[in-house]
Amino acid sequence: MIPDSCDETAVLDRAEASCRQRGASLTAIRREVLALLHRAPKGIKAYDLLEQIRHTRGNASPPTVYRALDFLIEQGLAHRIGRMNLFVACRHGKHSAPSLFLVCPKCNGVTELEDAAVVSSLYASLAATGHRLDSPEVEISAICPQCAAA
Amino acid sequence: MIPDSCDETAVLDRAEASCRQRGASLTAIRREVLALLHRAPKGIKAYDLLEQIRHTRGNASPPTVYRALDFLIEQGLAHRIGRMNLFVACRHGKHSAPSLFLVCPKCNGVTELEDAAVVSSLYASLAATGHRLDSPEVEISAICPQCAAA
DNA sequence: GGAGGAAATGCGATGTTATAACATGGCCGC
DNA sequence: GCGGCCATGTTATAACATCGCATTTCCTCC
Ligand SMILES: [Zn+2]
Ligand SMILES: [Zn+2]
Ligand SMILES: [Zn+2]
Ligand SMILES: [Zn+2]
Numbered sequence: 046m047i048p049d050s051c052d053e054t055a056v057l058d059r060a061e062a063s064c065r066q067r068g069a070s071l072t073a074i075r076r077e078v079l080a081l082l083h084r085a086p087k088g089i090k091a092y093d094l095l096e097q098i099r100h101t102r103g104n105a106s107p108p109t110v111y112r113a114l115d116f117l118i119e120q121g122l123a124h125r126i127g128r129m130n131l132f133v134a135c136r137h138g139k140h141s142a143p144s145l146f147l148v149c150p151k152c153n154g155v156t157e158l159e160d161a162a163v164v165s166s167l168y169a170s171l172a173a174t175g176h177r178l179d180s181p182e183v184e185i186s187a188i189c190p191q192c193a194a195a
Numbered sequence: 196m197i198p199d200s201c202d203e204t205a206v207l208d209r210a211e212a213s214c215r216q217r218g219a220s221l222t223a224i225r226r227e228v229l230a231l232l233h234r235a236p237k238g239i240k241a242y243d244l245l246e247q248i249r250h251t252r253g254n255a256s257p258p259t260v261y262r263a264l265d266f267l268i269e270q271g272l273a274h275r276i277g278r279m280n281l282f283v284a285c286r287h288g289k290h291s292a293p294s295l296f297l298v299c300p301k302c303n304g305v306t307e308l309e310d311a312a313v314v315s316s317l318y319a320s321l322a323a324t325g326h327r328l329d330s331p332e333v334e335i336s337a338i339c340p341q342c343a344a345a
Numbered sequence: 346g347g348a349g350g351a352a353a354t355g356c357g358a359t360g361t362t363a364t365a366a367c368a369t370g371g372c373c374g375c
Numbered sequence: 376g377c378g379g380c381c382a383t384g385t386t387a388t389a390a391c392a393t394c395g396c397a398t399t400t401c402c403t404c405c
Binding site for chain 3: 220222224254255256258259262280
């Protein structure tokens, strides 16, 4: 987990370096989208992202943001929450194991959680049916602490 | 798990009875939609369902199928796979615990799996962060045996 | 049997999310 | 300069889902 003390620029620079390592390039658009994702810790919808990015790029269109998102996801810098049509920045470094995404149906917030115990029992269970885990995203609907209180 | 030997009519009749128990009614439209879901063991998309149901009800429109799906999901007779915009009939009776949905990204097939070990470690993990499990659906992307072989 | 009300359906329009298809522009090795 | 490659711009459209309101159906109570 990246400490909160790291400021946005540092996070982005690190992302840029990790892309470069893999021969990919974090271009200006992609960097901007990643920055916006980081400013939305609970996740953001593609068209909200589009609206935001038009503040700096008036001509942005849906493909602009979907292409950037696809790239970021491919690079492991962001995740897609299918259930909610929501996108979130990855808050971990390189994933050694899949993350759990706790999606709160009340506030639409997303929490990313790494948990070795759950993941290992998951592997065992899947292996028994001949399946092989494919994506780093396991989506779970769960009421978050704030909404549980209310 | 409902044995395969049960034919469609029996499954539907049982569903109808269980709705009635709860004071809900499995109307003709809902029953037809449920039947179509059962004929698509790997899941089906809403608009494919719409096309199918127009064979018997020429005037069906998107709300027709979405309303039926909402009802079936509410009654625990079907599940929605958010990641794929896919709907599947529930292949279990009343759920005592959440199911795992293994979604194969190659063939778009969905397998429903109940696994106590995974679910209990999930509960423990969520409780530690103050979350409370909310839905009976945990979506996991996993290559299915057939696609793994190919 | 008839009035009233709740639930379900019909219907058209609209909103939301995502991709297709094709053109353009910059960069690099040749 | 030329050709290949990647990123981007641009327009249109596909795919998925919901709203709002009129009408019908079904049940209940009188
Ligand atoms: Zn992550
Ligand atoms: Zn919440
Ligand atoms: Zn089920
Ligand atoms: Zn498959």
